Amino acid sequence: MNIVILSRNANLYSTARLIEEGQKKGHKVEVIDPLKCDIIIEKEKPTIYFNDRYLDYVDAIIPRIGASVTFFGCAVVRQFEMMGVFTTVTSDAIIRSRDKLRSFQRLSKAGIGMPKTVFTNYSRDIEQVLSHVGGAPVIIKLLEGTQGLGVVLAETKNAAESVLEAFNGLQARALVQEYISEAKGADLRALVVDGQVVGAMKRQGKEGEFRSNLHRGGSASIIKLNHDELKVAMNAARALKLPVCGVDMLQSARGPLLLEVNSTPGLEGIEGATGRNIAKSIITYIERNKK
Template sequence: MKASLMSLGSKSSLMTFEAMKKYFDEVENIDIKGVEVVLSSKKLSVLYNGKTLQKSDCMYAKGSFRYAPLLRSITTAFYNSTYMPIKPNTFTIGHDKLLTHLALQHYNIPMPETYVISSINAAKKILKQVQFPIILKFPQGTQGKGVMFGDSFASASSMLDTIESLKQPFLIQEYVETDGSDIRAIVVGDNVVAAMKRKAVIGEKRANIHAGAKGEAIVLDTFSRKIAVNTAKSIGAEICAVDILESVKGPEVIEANLSPGLQGIIEVTKIDVVDKIAKYLYEKAKHFSEKGKSSETSKIFEDLGVSKAGKSAEQQIVSNLDFRSDRILLPKLITNLSKFDEQDEVVIKASKGKVMVEKL
């Protein structure tokens, strides 16, 4: 199988590229700066160094927020024919803190209270209502850049005056006291493959490794792992980093990162994160290319001692309906076969004598 890694060529990306070569027959290392997208009424074309970019079995595309529109365009062109762990619209959501928080809110994922402000005057009114300290941040930015700490009304007002001159949208967010620490979890599929606690240096509120923070390997509890995985699902990413604060109310998500640095967490945890990513990409790409052939459905039926009728991946069982109050409760077998998750969005179609549920 052939894979492509599209990135800005960071050390983490090069490490991932080398790991992918252990699993795929061929891996192309693509510099996103050399990619262009041509749109017309009839087709969407992607060029790399002036030549048509060939389709691969797997495309792992990532980069900074500055390349979000380009990444979305590129992945849209290949989405139906190539396995990719990050959906096209995820680049728009994941690289914008406001859109990320909207996704978190939609999926009921705990997060600090956040205000979206339309003007400086409105912001100063908010300052009169909130408890200090607070966090002010720009919707876009990585490695903790664009995040400001206001410990009083006066300091926050001064920051707002500076922000006004920049003519940029911004967020006001509740400050969660954690003694300058946070948790970074790397999500791959349905698992957290590595996690560390980051402690900010003295005088610094950002717990980013790039800002000098120190890391310590940890094992997340079940609830925190679930929150991290659900955060990734909420923005449409199978691979990403999730940053969590340990508040008195429990874990709260502050950010998801589609292109996280991996050297720090690998060094701290001694876990070969890039190998886990590469292996996951290979297995998912293989499953994607073999879709329509034998699938997990066969194994489920074999484990349950139920014979499979025909070669179709769609299965049928004969059963009486179980009503709980005035609602239908489906058999556990159907839940296992469908692989639905509580965070999935579905379309439900119903008519007399028939109900159909499909994942969006």
């Protein structure tokens, strides 16, 4: 098969591992920067032009599109879909997962447990907003934040008011979320491929840090998910129509609570923590579905 990885850097761990596993299984794997593609829209024959050639020979794509290039990156994925090319994640699913508010609404409708969350249109009644999530401390998240950026822990009512007023002044939309103290700065990341959990790790934030992201100095270790945690991960992937994704959860006194679903999860942390060959699972998923 001719497999294209849509990535801006072939040297990134996740991209390099997918190349390695694809080539091991005898496929031709190519990395293409989606921002350097031209989308050719014409009657009956949509195509993509890249580096002096038409990409009409591609069998499958693996989108590895960063949040900052979602709009054009998803336009390229959509064009491949119009050409009948198989994709591990559809353009609609990526857009859906990148919109935190939209994804939370869908996940809530699917009956998946989450921390109490409030979204308001620049409300000045901040005390009322805080009461909806049980009062301070609270987590305040920018809708567009990734990798722990744009996430603030407000430990008091005054701190929450200051943060929300600052965000409102910048016209930056934010979610206010219940703080789960019993999680103690840790969360779970489950990697789902083709509807099944193929690896899971527990991420622990460094001392004094409530965010557990590995990019922010957190550590990771392998964990075996219980029945409820497996169910949340698989149901969340199904609700957002993401065959390949990372599902982040908190362990709470009332069971697992979903934090976020990532449509292009990194492989380095979870392969390192679990010893599982996640990249191979993704290539196998393409083979199974392309056939």
